[in-house]
Amino acid sequence: MPASTSDPLLEIADDLYALPLADFTPARDALVKEHKADKDLAAAVKGLRKASLAAWVVNLLVRRDPDQVDQVLAVGTALRDAQENLDATQLREFTKQRRQLTASVTTSARRMAREEGVKTTQSVADQVEATLTAAMLEPDAARAVRSGLLVTSLAATGLGDLDLSEAVALPEALGFSAKARPVPGPDPTQRAQLHVVPDPDADAKARAAADERLADARGVLGEAEKEHRSARRAVEKLRARTLQLQAEIDELRSRIAAVEAEVEEVDEELGEAEAVQEEAVEAVDEAQAAVDAARAARDRL
Template identity: 85%
Template sequence: MPDADPLLEIADDLYALPLADFTPARDALVKEHKTDKALAASIKGLRKASAAAWVVNLLVRRDPDQVDQVLAVGEALREAQENLDATQLREFTKQRRQLTATVTTAARRMAREEGVRTTESVAEQVEATLTAAMLEPDAARAVRSGLLVTSLSATGLGDLDLSGAVALPEALGFSAKARPAPAPDPTQRPQLHVVPDPDADVKARAAADERLADARALLKEHEKEHRAARRAVEKLQARTLQVQSEIDELRSQIAALEDTLEEVDDELAEAEAAQAEVEEAVDEARSEVDAAREARDRL
């Protein structure tokens, strides 16, 4: 059995930490492994997760069974989708939304227990990530890794872009270790100490730099989502124009056929009139034949 990838093991531990502890813990690990320059550089390259990605990673470790249930339902829906009619699809879509909303609520509760309050925007990104995991197999593997650094968004049309969504390319196929929340100790009370920090300015600047980096990462994520949404809109707009063109062509054909029908109706009326005249002439000729026959018989 091959040895576990040390970088994956380190990443698994790092992304299990509270969000605020990630950067100092990562930097400490870089120093700890400085004799292995390649490993140290790889650790240094691990990006801090966005708030939504951190909540999903927390959910994966705190309640892996619930996450596995979500992924299993998603897989079943994907397999059954080709054989479902429109009514069944709408019902399954409704059930999928209810499930992702319920799990998102549970994930927000876990985050609160860790002292992190999630905004509605973050909650929407968490739910979008769970939905993507149900729609796309690669998104499911990314979520199960517990190594997400950004939230995910997918339409189910195979347009998912996972570049930069996980901490490591090797994350796909990796499963995060389950880490149940530690039971609180009711006998232990936190002790608060106010200690002057001589490095407060340096830390404040570092925190500001980290906040700027996080904001840029979030902007990049939203820009990627915007591009995906724009591509989807452009595809549908092109399809709309195509369908409208087909409708216009059919209307043109219908109009031409209606004109042809009017011409045929006119010709039919003329033919029926001619037929009536001929029938009248035939009747007269028959009468003349009958009269001539009677005259001959009298002779």
């Protein structure tokens, strides 16, 4: 989809939502003053909302690596088209692949955010991944993501019930594509100069960069270990609950066996009691017959 537009508000929004998150509000306020001669435009610019951190990370991903985002959206389209003809096994496999893809792209988005000096928590990462998942499940969510004008993260069930009224900066965002803004590469002339005049602080800078990468890696490791501990506790809790339920099942089975044995005993006693009852009925019938005969004999006298 083309990123260009003749709508000045969309052009302004595209530039604003490409900025670092901390620069959004002052830049927006400056633009309001700049366009004060056009009251309607100034009011519309003033109404642009600051994106949440998760939405900003997704917007950053869309501008830094639009090809990767387009790949995610294309896979989502293919899955939606094929879903009606898939059996349960295929659906499970595609769902697994979808989760792997969104997790991988989320990792890329977090790395881009770190390069911008922004560290994201696991909660924010979960919101980013949920937004990418929504874009794969819902066509409108895909258009919202591709606009690069998200102000909140998205979450969808795939049932077509996603409300995007508050998710994008402008209603016109759906159908708009954010302008690609890759990280500028180094100046070739500058590279030549660096070869001619070595940087005396190169080693120190390399060590500082390595220290920063190490710190980032330790941070990621810490989060991964935290998630692992949480997952392990959940597994242990569920295992304990499983053992408890299994014990209850065994106890119930034992109780059922005892009740079944008691039922058999009662059935036997019932059979005996019914036999005694039948004999008693016969005795009553015989006694009644004797009474009737005696009464008849007396009446004849």
